Amino acid sequence: MKINEIFYSLQGEGKWAGCPNIFIRASGCNLRCSYCDTKYAYEDGKEMSINEILNKIKKYNCQYVCLTGGEPLLQEDILDLINSLLKKKYNVVVETNGSKSIKNLIKYKPLVISLDIKCPSSDMHKKIQFKNLNLLRKDDQIKFIIKNREDYIYAKNIFSKHNPVCDVYFQPVWGVNPKIIAEWIISDGLNVKLNLQLHKIIWGLKKRV
Secondary structure, eight states: EEEEEEEEEOOOOOOGGSSSEEEEESSSOSSSOOSSSGGGGTTTTTTTOOOHHHHHHTSSOEEEEESSSGGGGTTTTEEEHHHHHHTOOOOOOOOOOEOOOOOTTTTTSOOOOEEOOGGGGGGGGGGGGGGGTTTTTTTTTEEEEEEEHHHHHHHHHHHHHHHHSSSSEEEEOTTSOOOHHHHHHHHHSSSSSEEHHHHHHHHHHTTOO
């Protein structure tokens, strides 16, 4: 499979925010979000076998692994990698952009599926597979990336319509004042969590590892 980078850092988003994680970033993405902060993963990377990946990550004293991208579900061997990681007793989260079906992931436990739902400002919201929302389990999570009021209303309506069983995070596009979105959430009494990109708050935009 084609891997853009493997590194060890703090998870900045979602339920594992603040926890040390090993990040395995797959190359390639089928979306082109307007605010994408990982454009370097569109093409760059090298082919690695699952054994090469496992050998590389074992040097880190950490049992939490984040499979991210790009879009990891584009990789033909992604299920084999997930299975291998779980057999090694790693705790694994898969971050997916919402455009690919997750039906082949839900059999894996204790795998966490982190599903993005793109809002209008991404210019990619029409490519999302909403049937994925019905497949999510209690320990999974959903992230809405929000830039403006239109995005917020879009996310709020989807949340209200589908009433997902898992945690839901509203995350401002980097540079948007989180206070604004926080006040909207409080005003509407939504049962969602405000998510900030902790890694960017600590290290800024330039640090990748």
